[in-house]
Amino acid sequence: MNQAFHDARRAVAQVSGPGLSLIGVSGGADSLALAIVAASLPTAFGAVIVDHGLQADSAQVAQQTAQTCRELGLAPVLVFRVSTSSDEASARAARYEQFEQALAQTGAQQLLLAHTRDDQAEQVLLGLLRGSGTRSLAGMPAERGPYRRPLLELTREQTEAICQDAAVEYWEDPSNADTxxxxxxxRHDVLPFLRxxxxxxxxxxxxxTASLAAADAAALDLWAQEAxxxxxxKLEELARLPVAVASRVLRLAAIESGAKNVGHERTRALCALGGIGVPKSKSAGPVQLDGKISAFRRSSVIVFTSTGSTTHH
Known part of the structure; x- marks a missing residue:
């Protein structure tokens, strides 16, 4: 096998636990390369295949992918069919819901995903376009909760080579060509132009850049949690902190109070309540947050309340 196989094998071995691990397999080159590599290790691996039903032949692709995984020696091989819209966020949410179900069903402690260096580069550019902060530029984490991404140092070209060397046919999702x-x-226009x-x-x-940003974001998050x-x-204490840390404190407080989707705009509005890095708002609130949470400036502290409630968090 080629050097990419050995590099991938070493990376997968490093994240494999003693018990069963699952692999998310789509039928594409990246995930099948991960399956090929995992099958060469002495530890136990199963496969999870999610058919989103977005192409006419998706059921056939899912069954063929399942058969390939069985032939590689993966067990168990689970196939889930979901109904979802074609947008990426909906498909991702449906996919991860099935991943969680598979973890619970099998008792596996982790699930490996086949994102590559190319996927990571695309994710960083998407973060730049959103105008997000350090956490967004950090791209996809190598591990979070039960999820592991051991192929982030490999390229898409290398995963294709692994499949070709193993004589395993992979599927090209036609939606990947839709710009x-x-x-x-x-993927198809911007990165090739930059290269x-x-x-x-x-x-x-x-x-x-993603790796460095991830380390920075983790340090800032830890500092904010400790603060x-x-x-x-307390505004007096927040004023002593760097803006990057103080804003994270407010975001953490909002989330712990039950707020959802506390992005840049809502975080900036929270900062304005206390004059943290932006001009102080003349209004003491409320700042409305998803999850029916409201934020107010009360004397020298920012408080969070459930909408319609007088309970402070």
Whole structure:
């Protein structure tokens, strides 16, 4: 087998636990390469295949992928069919719901995903376009909860080579060619242009940026958690912190109060209540947050209440 196989095998071995691990397999080159590599290890691996039903032949593709996984020696092989809209967020939510079900059903402690360096580069560019902060630029984490991404150092070209060397046919999702999706536009037009103009190292540099940003974001999140535990949302204490940390304290407090989707706009509005990094709002609130949570400035502290309730958090 080629060097990519050995690199991937070493990476998968490092994240494999003593018990059963699952692999999310779509039938594409990346996930089948991960399955091929995992099957060569002495530990136990099963496969989870989610048929989103978005193509006419999706059921056939799912069954063929399941058969390939069985032939590789993976067990159990679970196939789930879901109904979802074609947008990426809905499909992802439906997919992860099935992943959670598979973990619970099998008792597996972790599920491996086959995202590559190319996927990571695309994710960083998507974060840049959203105008998000450090956490967004950090891209996809190598591990979060039960999920592991051992192939983030490999390229898509290398996963295709692993499949070809193993004589395993992989599926090309036709929706991946549709550049009306922003990710596909980045994959087929933007990144090739950047490589042509700036050199082949572009994807590697973007992935390295993600790794560095992830470390920075983790440090800032830890600092913010410690500050919140020590002082809560007292404005006097928040004023002593760097804006990057103080804003995280408010976001953490909002989330712990039950707020959802506390993105850049809502975080900035929370900061305005206390004049943290932005001009102080003349109004003491409320700042309305998803999850029926409201934030107010009360004397020298930011408080969070459930809408229609007088309970402070």
């Amino acid at each position: 009306s999706y922003r990710r596909n536009l980045i 042509e103009q700036l050199g082949e190292h572009v994807s590697e540099a973007l992935a390295r 919140k535990t020590a002082h809560g949302t």
